[in-house]
Amino acid sequence: KQNCLDFNLFQCVCPFDAEGPYCEVKLGIKTAAFSGSSYLSHRLPSTWNLSVEFEAKTLSTTGLIFYVHLDKSYMALYLKNGFLTFKFSCGYQTMLLSELNVPVNNGAPMNIKAK
Numbered sequence: 001k002q003n004c005l006d007f008n009l010f011q012c013v014c015p016f017d018a019e020g021p022y023c024e025v026k027l028g029i030k031t032a033a034f035s036g037s038s039y040l041s042h043r044l045p046s047t048w049n050l051s052v053e054f055e056a057k058t059l060s061t062t063g064l065i066f067y068v069h070l071d072k073s074y075m076a077l078y079l080k081n082g083f084l085t086f087k088f089s090c091g092y093q094t095m096l097l098s099e100l101n102v103p104v105n106n107g108a109p110m111n112i113k114a115k
Contacts, residue, residue, distance in 0.1 A: 051114070055109050057110060058079065061079060075087075077114070083098055
């Protein structure tokens with residue numbers, strides 16, 4: 001087992017619902033919540049078949065919700081003045097989409113899918 005307290009040898013990465021020197025302490029967290037400059041990071045198993053789905057809700061007017069960067073391509077989903085904005089690039093051209101005319105920062109759940 002790797003000891004998560006030995007930061008000189010490697011970086012400890014416990015699941016968001018665990019902590020402790022060996023990630024052995026289960027916190028019982030079912031839903032992640034963030035404030036300030038906190039974030040959740042995942043390793044993606046495949047760069048060719050990216051498919052991500054999650055539920056989010058917010059009261060913030062600005063902030064990054066989702067970001068993926070692979071080589072010269074990227075996807076970003078963020079809030080600007082309470083409106084959902086999606087920006088992506090396949091390496092040659094950048095596209096910016098903001099088609100919702102209703103703000104989403106009302107605390108209601110949003111189902112987000114990226115494929």
